[in-house]
Amino acid sequence: MTIWDPAWEQVDRPTLECRQGELLREQVRRAAEHLPYVQARLNAAGLRPADIRGLDDLRRLPFTVKQDFMDNYPFGMFAVPLREVVRVHGSSGTSRGKSTIVGYTRRDLDTWAELCARLATAAGVTASDIAQISFGYGLFTGGFGLHAGLERVGALVLPISSGNTPRQVQFLRDFGTTALIGTPTYALHIAETAQEMGVGRGQLALKWGLFGGEPWSEGIRRQIESLLGIVATDNYGLSELCGPGVSYECLYKNGMHIAEDHYIVEVLDPKTLEPVADGEVGELVFTTLTREAVPLIRYRTGDLASVTREPCACGRTLARMSKVVGRTDDMMVIRGVNVFPSQIESILLDIEHAQPHYQIVRTRRGALEHLEVRVEVTEALFNDKIGHMRAVEEEIREALRSGLGVDVDVRLVEPKSLERFTGKARRVVDERPGETIR
Ligand code: DLL
Numbered sequence: 001m002t003i004w005d006p007a008w009e010q011v012d013r014p015t016l017e018c019r020q021g022e023l024l025r026e027q028v029r030r031a032a033e034h035l036p037y038v039q040a041r042l043n044a045a046g047l048r049p050a051d052i053r054g055l056d057d058l059r060r061l062p063f064t065v066k067q068d069f070m071d072n073y074p075f076g077m078f079a080v081p082l083r084e085v086v087r088v089h090g091s092s093g094t095s096r097g098k099s100t101i102v103g104y105t106r107r108d109l110d111t112w113a114e115l116c117a118r119l120a121t122a123a124g125v126t127a128s129d130i131a132q133i134s135f136g137y138g139l140f141t142g143g144f145g146l147h148a149g150l151e152r153v154g155a156l157v158l159p160i161s162s163g164n165t166p167r168q169v170q171f172l173r174d175f176g177t178t179a180l181i182g183t184p185t186y187a188l189h190i191a192e193t194a195q196e197m198g199v200g201r202g203q204l205a206l207k208w209g210l211f212g213g214e215p216w217s218e219g220i221r222r223q224i225e226s227l228l229g230i231v232a233t234d235n236y237g238l239s240e241l242c243g244p245g246v247s248y249e250c251l252y253k254n255g256m257h258i259a260e261d262h263y264i265v266e267v268l269d270p271k272t273l274e275p276v277a278d279g280e281v282g283e284l285v286f287t288t289l290t291r292e293a294v295p296l297i298r299y300r301t302g303d304l305a306s307v308t309r310e311p312c313a314c315g316r317t318l319a320r321m322s323k324v325v326g327r328t329d330d331m332m333v334i335r336g337v338n339v340f341p342s343q344i345e346s347i348l349l350d351i352e353h354a355q356p357h358y359q360i361v362r363t364r365r366g367a368l369e370h371l372e373v374r375v376e377v378t379e380a381l382f383n384d385k386i387g388h389m390r391a392v393e394e395e396i397r398e399a400l401r402s403g404l405g406v407d408v409d410v411r412l413v414e415p416k417s418l419e420r421f422t423g424k425a426r427r428v429v430d431e432r433p434g435e436t437i438r
Contacts, residue, residue: 001251001314004121004153005114008261009316013309016317020264021054023289028052028061031295034079037072038297058264058287063273063298069100069240077294078103085293089141091239099139102239103293109148111290115245115259116149122250122257122314123233124208125179127154132171134182134190135213136162136423141243142213146181149245155179162186162422165193176205184216184224184232185425188356191227192420201229212236212244214424215324215342219349221253223356234323240299241286247321252313255320262290265319266298267307270328281306281325302328330428332362334369337406341427344373347403353381353392357418364432371408373400379415 003009011019031038032049041062042049051057069077078085085103104112125131131150135142143161150157160171162182168190171177180187187209194204209224209232216234224232236256237246246263247256258265267282268275276282284301288294306322326340333339341360348354355376363370373396381392389412397410419426 002121002126003315004118009118009257009318011261011317013317016260017055019261020289024055024058024264024287025049025052027287027289027291027295028297030079031297035077035295037068037076055264058266058298059275061287061297063285063300064296065300066100066240066302069102070098073098074101075103077101079295080105080293087144088139089144089239089243090139100239102242104242105292108242108291108293111262112145112242112245113148113152115242115262116145117152118149118259119235119245119248120146120149120153120155120179120210122248122316123179123210123235124231124251125150125153125155125210129153129155129178129208130158130175130205131155131179131181132158132160132168132175132177134160134162134168134180134186134422140423141237141239142183142423145237145243145245146210150179150181165190165422166197169194169197169199172206173199173203178205179208179210180206180228180230181210183213183421183424184211184220184234185214185421186423187211187224187228187232188220189420189422191224192416195227201227204229206230209233210235212248215326215345217323217342217346217349219346220356223349236303236321236324238301238303240294240296240301241288242291246286250312250314250316254312255308255322257312257316257318257320258307260318263288265307265321267305270304276306278308279306281322283328284321304328332369332371332428334371334404334406334408337404339371339404339406343404344400344408345427347399348373348375348396351392351396351399353377354396355415357416357420358427359418360428362428362430362432369432372411373408374411374413374418376415376418377412382412382415 029049045062084105087104090099090101137143209230212235233249235248237244247258249256264287266285270283284303286299288296303324304326305324309319357376359374361372
């Protein structure tokens with residue numbers, strides 16, 4: 001298995017930490033010099049940039065949060081003059097407000113392409129591959145990020161973007177695409193469309209699937225791998241930190257290697273903000289080390305995952321993060337029990353007749369919040385006797401009850417009746433009075 005940048009992906013920890021300490025000092029100095037919000041926060045904490053001498057001082061630094069992007073919209077997070085910024089990206093705005101806008105200098109774009117080249121190589125892609133990029137191209141970082149990385153690896157890049165799903169299938173077949181790149185949800189939708197079009201695995205040359213941008217369970221991975229006949233790997237990132245390329249799985253599929261030579265990762269208890277032990281789940285907090293346009297100090301991602309520094313069989317020494325188990329803001333509290341959408345997905349995907357298409361509806365009954373899980377069932381079951389449907393519904397309800405520790409309503413729905421997505425899925429629908437749809 002090839003490693004794109006062995007010098008850094010296989011670095012020994014003392015060398016890595018030495019680099020991290022040096023770059024941290026420099027990032028803090030630059031951020032304080034050019035960003036009034038950072039200066040103000042350091043002042044409030046009684047810190048001078050010179051107080052940060054190395055890695056051990058990281059925990060003295062104040063946090064950065066998403067609200068800072070809103071408060072400094074559009075360009076107030078930029079630590080370089082606008083003439084040095086050559087690109088902006090961002091995440092789409094929420095119903096509440098403005099998009100998160102991030103900028104890139106030429107060097108930032110170069111670094112980002114390197115990280116995405118590492119990602120692509122770890123996922124199996126080489127110069128001999130034909131890579132179909134089914135991520136949206138635009139403000140979203142998925143399309144442009146993977147595009148630069150795959151080109152750098154030398155793959156033949158097909159920038160089809162997302163949407164027009166029958167054409168995605170046609171290109172997969174006609175071009176002999178070997179690597180499919182997109183969200184896992186879109187990959188499923190493409191696989192389903194291929195089936196409908198009568199295009200079987202045998203007519204496709206696909207080998208690799210590089211999927212990320214949203215949470216997905218091992219069950220979804222199994223489904224996609226078997227439908228398309230590929231090895232599917234996960235990769236993680238967020239616009240605030242550059243986009244994809246922050247961490248990526250290798251072919252051992254055993255956690256995502258974090259580009260620690262560009263980002264320091266901390267895993268903190270989201271309530272106390274104290275570090276948790278390796279292997280324990282907490283909120284991921286990243287400090288950028290090399291970003292010129294948007295340096296971020298201790299950025300709270302809201303993503304919950306664990307990190308391990310155990311060596312990986314692939315030979316990379318970089319720490320690995322688990323799949324994201326949820327976000328601090330997508331946790332639902334149902335009669336006192338904490339429930340993450342990802343738990344529901346994992347449980348559903350173990351049930352034979354349940355399809356990987358589901359929706360979680362939050363409702364209220366009196367003062368209490370309720371969940372209704374709508375799940376598509378297989379064509380065969382749907383056409384079967386009502387009694388059998390009831391039995392499966394009961395099986396799902398029971399599995400959710402014992403897995404989540406709380407009762408939820410279950411409704412089986414017709415095959416292909418729930419919405420399909422070409423980007424990130426929206427699984428949770430909020431029908432509580434006074435709440436907006438998420
Ligand atoms: O989704 C960047 C990206 C694009 C990553 C393509 C990988 C592939 P944003 O739109 O800013 O950026 O959304 C970032 O998406 O905080 C996570 O909550 C979630 N997320 C991204 N990748 C994963 C993943 C891009 N592999 C937010 N697993 C993050 C789980 C993910 N969640």
